[in-house]
Amino acid sequence: MLDALRSIQSATCNAAGVPLSFDNDDAAIAAATGSVALYDASHWGRIRVSDADRLNFLHNQSTNDLKNRQPGEGCDTVFVTSTARTIDLATAYILDDAVLLNVSPGSAPELIKVLDRYIFFSDKVKLQDISTATVAFQLMGPASQTIVEQLGASQLISQPYGTHAEITIADMTIRIAVGGNLNRDDYTIIANATDAAPLWETLTTHGAVPCGETAWEELRIRQGRPMPGNELTDAFNPLEAGLWHTISFDKGCYIGQETIARLETYNGVKQQLWGFHSDQPVEIGTTITIDGSKVGQVTSIRSSSDGYIGLAYIKTKAGGAGLAVTIGEIQTTLADLPYLTRAKQV
Known part of the structure; x- marks a missing residue:
């Protein structure tokens, strides 16, 4: 479904089709720190959680306060084991009728399996992997808000992390959210996979410099963003991983809460x-x-x-x-x- 996108990107890709480099790594890193870079995060996972009990369910399954969030809001949250070992770091966007989870590359199927174990007969919760039906792009750098304004989403400027809105441009319906997977001042754009190529062209026309996975990985390490398989494994918990900002310490019970509370209370990190x-x-x-x-x-x-x-x-x-x-x-x-x-x- 992303063939049209890949054909216009002219990037060096890995076996999974992920753009590794646009032959501009130094320029992409400079743009991400000095102007605006465009990262194709489509290989990251996206899960749609719907039905009446969705907020209570996710609230009880992860570290942040989701139950009290309103449509148009969002936050980062960590899914952990019963002993508070990390499963994945996700961003949750609260929609009118669902929650959209942006999760790590390749983690959507396994996370759905984990969550499905905790859905009981009477629970009204539905999980849908929409990773291949959608794409995600990230605008990174201090000039990102200029492009967001040009797209017609100026209402998002200076709003809290996770704030998001749906807009229509050139017959494409897209969702723009404040914050990215590296920087809270970046922006995330989620759209239908069928609109991937024209949306990419629109963003690059506005001046965004394409950024491949190689450059993004350098930016990730410079920022200190932990990732599954490296810093987020069953050997570490969210407090050790520097993810205190993803944890609500007064929301009540959730899976792994007792361990996290004990570590915080007794300085046990x-x-x-x-x-x-x-x-x-x-x-x-x-x-x-x-x-x-x-x-x-x-x-x-x-x-x-x-x-x-x-x-x-x-x-x-x-x-x-x-x-x-x-x-x-x-x-x-x-x-x-x-x-x-x-x-x-x-």
């Missing part, structure tokens, strides 16, 4: 996510030490214009930003990153 820079490559999983004692491990690494950048979990008792550590044979220091939060959000 044993490890935390930090960034690092290196002039040499290291492998994911490389042990991080201080004076020969293990204090953590590398979870992500990527080459960049100024060496190598990565993410790592470090024992809380060892320290944090500015801490000198050894990664393999490399000496470096830990850095805090913009995406991560480490305390309750007001």
